[in-house]
Amino acid sequence: MDSTRSRRPSTDAADNGTEAGSQDAELFWERHYRTQRTWGARVNPLLAGTAAPLSPGTALDLGCGAGGDTIWLAQLGWHVTAVDISATAVDGVRERARDLGIGDRVVTEQHDLGSSFPDGTFDLVSAQYFHTPFPLLRGRVLRTAAHALRPGGLLLIVDHGSTAPWSWNQDPDIHYPTPDEVAAELALDPARWSVLRADMPQRRATGPAGETATVTDNVLLIQHTTGTE
Numbered sequence: 001m002d003s004t005r006s007r008r009p010s011t012d013a014a015d016n017g018t019e020a021g022s023q024d025a026e027l028f029w030e031r032h033y034r035t036q037r038t039w040g041a042r043v044n045p046l047l048a049g050t051a052a053p054l055s056p057g058t059a060l061d062l063g064c065g066a067g068g069d070t071i072w073l074a075q076l077g078w079h080v081t082a083v084d085i086s087a088t089a090v091d092g093v094r095e096r097a098r099d100l101g102i103g104d105r106v107v108t109e110q111h112d113l114g115s116s117f118p119d120g121t122f123d124l125v126s127a128q129y130f131h132t133p134f135p136l137l138r139g140r141v142l143r144t145a146a147h148a149l150r151p152g153g154l155l156l157i158v159d160h161g162s163t164a165p166w167s168w169n170q171d172p173d174i175h176y177p178t179p180d181e182v183a184a185e186l187a188l189d190p191a192r193w194s195v196l197r198a199d200m201p202q203r204r205a206t207g208p209a210g211e212t213a214t215v216t217d218n219v220l221l222i223q224h225t226t227g228t229e
Contacts, residue, residue: 025134026112029086033065041096043072044128045203046158046219051076054154057123062113062145063130067093073124074105081118083111113141121148125155131169139185146188149224154196157182161200161216166207179220188222197221 047069051059056077061070064082070093073080082093090108097106109118114136125145130138146155161176163169177185179198198220205215 025132025136026085028134029084029132030088033084033086033088033092041066041071042068044069044158046201046217047126047128047156048072050154050156050221051078051124051126054124058120058150059124059126060118060120060122060145060148062125062127062141064093064108065089067096069126069128070106071096071100071102073126074102075100077105078124079105079107081107081109081120081122083109083113083118085110085112117141117144117148121150121153123150123153125149125153127155127157129158129160131160139182142182143186143188146186146193146222146224151224151226153224155220155222155224157220157222159218159220161218164205164207164213164215165211166209176216176218179218182218182220183222186222192224192226194223194225195220196223 051073056073057079059073059078059080061067061073061080061082064070064084065086066089067082070080070082074097082090084090084093087110090110094103094106094108097103097108111118125148127142127145130142142155142157149155157179159176159179159182160167161178163171163174179200183195183198200216200218202214202216204212206212
């Protein structure tokens with residue numbers, strides 16, 4: 001059944017600073033997806049390459065945006081939970097899934113992932129370009145995602161490794177953590193999680209206005225190995 005659920009941080013007085021930051025982040029991404037509703041409507045190629053050989057199961061799309069990854073997975077038979085901080089984003093994904101006749105395979109939830117995380121366990125968790133200009137304990141979120149994997153499940157993290165001309169972050173001094181640095185930050189027990197891929201491929205990418213550029217992707221693929229043969 002398709003649905004939209006909203007998870008908000010608490011509004012206790014002690015949390016006012018966190019709440020203000022959460023509201024700023026939500027406003028930023030609301031503006032982004034209201035003006036670029038179709039940006040991200042296609043599947044990300046590294047997710048497609050990773051998931052295409054897999055048998056469909058349950059998937060979690062962190063920061064689903066316009067829903068290209070969610071829709072692609074659902075069309076292959078996956079049952080997908082799509083989450084984003086932007087109500088515009090999750091509403092658009094829900095409506096698109098319904099219009100395509102796959103609404104029964106897509107659940108949408110609005111989350112500030114710094115404060116709440118979807119319930120359940122998953123065969124695949126996808127974090128595609130999970131970046132934000134606002135403070136976020138990203139490592140903690142991704143560690144939580146790894147713990148949400150079923151035995152044998154995969155966590156695919158694809159990060160920017162370079163700045164595209166259309167990126168919202170044009171800071172020339174920005175440091176993009178390497179896959180090894182991300183893995184180190186997650187500090188997962190190697191007896192329970194295995195790194196299957198950690199590399200930095202380049203590809204030709206197309207921006208929202210049709211411009212093209214060569215970009216680097218930092219790719220980390222982790223498997224929850226406990227219980228697997």
